[in-house]
Amino acid sequence: MPGSVRIQHEDFDIGAEIRHFQQSRTEIGAVATFTGLVRDLNLSDKVSSMTLEHYPGMTEKSLQEILEQAIERWQLIDAMVIHRVGKLLPGDQIVFVTTASAHRGDAFSACEFIMDYLKTQAPFWKKEETASGSRWVDARETDSDAAERWK
Amino acid sequence: MPGSVRIQHEDFDIGAEIRHFQQSRTEIGAVATFTGLVRDLNLSDKVSSMTLEHYPGMTEKSLQEILEQAIERWQLIDAMVIHRVGKLLPGDQIVFVTTASAHRGDAFSACEFIMDYLKTQAPFWKKEETASGSRWVDARETDSDAAERWK
Amino acid sequence: MIRICYFARLAEELGCREEELDSGFDTVRDLVEMLKQRGEPWQSTLSDGKLMVALNHTMGSLDSQPADGDEIAFFPPVTGG
């Protein structure tokens, strides 16, 4: 069964991940990736760090299900998600999604679908630390709208 | 002016490119990439190699214009294209596009837009070598359709 | 017995991450009503219309029917990625 999910504290090396993902599979014509990074600005307060909590067990299960849906819907050759948890600093990588297909349209759509579903269905929660204290990040309406369009 | 274009014979290291592209710019929240690879199967003949010809001077200019359009339309922080020319083998990387934005929707759309325009507007031509001889690759209708939807 | 888990803002507000209760609730809604009767902060925190529910690691709803041995989780809308 293609599709792999990793939840980890450590940073990841996109180059190594992509190399491993692509290698020796010459039926792949298109690889799309998405990397989410911690931004230093959010709601106009300076974010000094961020902590990501998750629901161990359910996180892996929900991401695996999202990948399987994407693989079936777009006939992907493979797909992968890496998501970090714990404390992160501005500029740090949070999430990495990659999809491989024979054609670029499938790779792009599936990658965006996975991110949209991850944003609304995978049990992660962000807490931002700023000079004025910490606060849980609110879910954004635009993320629900983004996920809705795939139905 | 952000946006960089490279045309080269040599392979490229996606990891190094992304690292350089992302680094020290903490206003970036989303990075999308696309990598196009030589597939071993095309029209059911085994492709042993492929040669990419281009129009030096016009290639760089047309890609730079595509990037500038994308940067303006989606308010990208940066965008980059690397395209190889010369002889390539199955599994080889042909093209790499990356876009950086505050938000993922912009990064995804701009990356797909750049690829769709590159496929129909940038002067590159592929010739495939198979056991039964060589042949120029025909342009695909689906690529014109893909580019049309951004108008 | 059912295991109940709370995450993120909910866990902080309730001062509780996990507990076990005797089963015997027809629906998750019945369970929530019982928990709210503990008074504050349970009453306000569990009244949030955006409360999300998972049963055994799968998204559920207030209508879901917990069985003996199930793990039920409550959490706010997710914000990963």
Next chain:
Amino acid sequence: MIRICYFARLAEELGCREEELDSGFDTVRDLVEMLKQRGEPWQSTLSDGKLMVALNHTMGSLDSQPADGDEIAFFPPVTGG
């Protein structure tokens, strides 16, 4: 003088990658008509309805008006990426 460039399948079929001609064509269409009068393979190759034209590294059309010193390129539909 105008410089004319041919690429890919066109360059192979015509056995020519580049040439210079006296200017004096109102439109690229006039230039193409003149070239086709050279007979085969020019006649057939330049009759392809999908022929693409660039003037000074910018996409143009048969209606484009070349000026002295311009670079005009003819090529088949592009297939990069």
